[in-house]
Amino acid sequence: MTYHSRLDRRRRIQQNQAQLAATLTLIVVVGIIIAALYLIQTTTTTTTKRELEEMSDHRARLQRDNERLRAEIADLQSLPRVMTRAAEMGFRPASEEEIQYLIVDGYRYNRPQVTPTPTPTPNAPEEIYDETLGGWLQKQWDKIKEQFSDWRNE
Amino acid sequence: MISDETFNRRLKLIGAVLVGISVLLLTRLLSFQFYMDPNTRQTLEDNLDNRVYQTVEVRPNRGLIYDRNGHLLAxxxxxxxxxxxxxxxxxxxxxxxxxxxxxxxxxxxxxxxxxxxxxxxxxxxxxxxxxxxxxxxxxxxxxxxxxxxxxxxxxxxxxQGDLTAQLVGFYAGADDAREGRGYSGVEGYYESLLAGQSRRVTTSTVPVLDEAESTISVRDGISLQLTIDRDLQFLAQEIIDQAVVQYGATGGTILIMNPRTGEILAVANNPTFKPDNFSAENLELVRNQAVSDIYEPGSVFKVITMALAIEAGIDPATWTYADPGCGEMAGIQICNWNDQSRGNPSFAQVFVESLNTGTATLFAQLGHSTVYPLLRAFNIGTPTGVDLEGESGGILVEPGDTFWNEAQFLTTSFGQGVSVTPLQMLAAMNAIANDGLIMQPHIVKARIDGNEVIETRPSASRRPISEATAHIARDIMVQVLRENQEIVFSFPGYTVAGKTGTAQIPTAGGYYDPVGSIASFVGFLPADDPVVSVLVKLDRPAGYWGSKTAAPVFQALVDRLVVLMEIPPDAVRSQLVAQGGDPFDREY
Known part of the structure; x- marks a missing residue:
């Protein structure tokens, strides 16, 4: 083997090795890109999910706060409190003699109808079966007689 | 410097080692898929759900309870x-x-x-x-x-604290593992509506995984608006509390209704229940005496006797009897409250003066076959069907029952030997106030389901008497308050119908307590167009008589009731009606 042919062979090997290295590098880079994209997506999903959970917790807390505030408002508006406060401010219950009703001429308040007057349907008397054979025959005989008398009258 | 051959040989060796390791790992991985120790597989499978999913019970919000004007009660x-x-x-x-x-x-x-x-x-x-x-x-x-x-x-x-405690009931039993439930009153009766519907939901514990069920639809409980007016309730509670102290009673009840609709406007009992106290003594008081406790009503029951006698054909204008004051009937002594005879009293006088001999004579003349069907028509002896938990039915002993006898039949005419709840008594009297119709007593005015409001339509439950009978009975009840010398009433400007009652208290062994009584009063106003009917009951008052104890309580209540409910005096009301208006600027 000549010096030149040995040089060519080495050059080809080096070329093949360089191509292999380039291909492997490309695969690694593509892999890294795919991995990075997957990681970013997973991170985003996880973060979003976490945020959603936090928002859900926040909503639940606001709802609980709301319920609590509703109870507090009702407590502050409860009659014993209101009456105590009114008494502190100098109010007192009015007596019947202190009430004056003013009649405005022509005023007509249309009260919604709240007094229904449905009459319950009376229960029909329960039918009692007390017919005897003699009674039934008598009934049939009476019917025939009635038909004959109708026919005669015609 | 290593030679190329050495380098290649080492490279191949490293490659072979790496490939070998990879093959081993791959084989092991595949072995998990295709073959695994059965115990290990079972353990992993058992824990899979716990590691990835969790099942939680999403609870609904319990429905709220409001009074008729939107004030929160629960x-x-x-x-x-x-x-x-x-x-x-x-x-x-x-x-x-x-x-x-x-x-x-x-x-x-x-x-x-x-x-x-x-x-x-x-x-x-x-x-x-x-x-x-x-x-x-x-x-x-x-x-x-x-x-x-x-x-x-x-x-x-x-x-509202204990103001509406017996009506509303209470909720208990909730912890982190289970839901509670409502007991007694509205909370108990409407448990299924108020509770809503919870749901078990499986969710992922790993954020990147989809949830097993992405939609969570939990049905919140339905809210209820009651017919109760908080202001009237407060007034009734305040007055009964004062009355119990003032008259030395062991307890008492005030029940306020609208006879036109059957709505219960207020129910106040003494003693009452504290909803935040779960001690045994307090829980004893959770029972709403107005619907759960039966008692012998005494003379207030005479209004039923009066109405059914007129309905059965007794002519109030001409009927009379020879009053013995105290005489033997059906083997027992039946006496007037002061044992004195009134000669030949009229029909109205029997009720104005509350004569036991008169009502017993009426029953004796009418007979069982007339009286008992009419008593049943008044709903005596059966629950009214009110939408509150724990209602009692009362007791009406009839011919054929083990403990019935003729004497009991006669004493029923003046409210002894028959037992009713305060609600039954007032609902029966409402027939007189409402032109002969008994409206179904109810406590829920509307159900609120999200944006949908379902109103409870008032409905008639019974017609025990005709309109004409009701009007005659009403006029006699007005006469009772005007002419009875024992009752001192003062309702200037208003026409009020009513009747007092003093009932003996039965004890064990079939006897009556010689000392204690149940004093009561039933009435309604304005008599010609009633918007409110009231029952006052005092247990064992020191004053004994209904006219001396329950009647003044009724007076004190009505004095403030007409202001609170804006019921104008009769003269003003007549003027309003004359010009085509309506006297009651409120819905009741």
């Missing part, structure tokens, strides 16, 4: 259960110092609970407080401590 709030995972706590000393005062535990004890076991392992979860109030729970949440576990526990709040 609402929801939360307590909190506090737990912690010790292995997640970074600074035990600091956490113990922060939490100890809030959960009510000594700092040292809390610190020890956070420490690891002797073998260095931690208890996964430690309970610090089974229940702390809302504000404390919120403060603990704000501390944002690692490993803290705060679970809300639903509770029920009754802003």
């Amino acid at each position: 609402t929801n709030s939360f307590d909190y259960q506090i737990g912690i995972s010790p292995n997640q706590v970074l600074d035990r000393q600091e956490v113990a110092a922060q939490l100890a005062p809030l959960v009510g535990m000594p700092e040292n004890e809390l610190y020890h609970r956070l420490e690891p076991n002797a073998d260095g392992t931690y208890v996964p979860w430690v309970l610090l407080a089974s229940r702390v109030d809302f504000d404390t729970g919120q403060r603990i949440i704000d501390l944002d401590i690692d490993g803290i576990d705060i679970r809300p526990l639903p509770i029920r709040i009754y802003p």
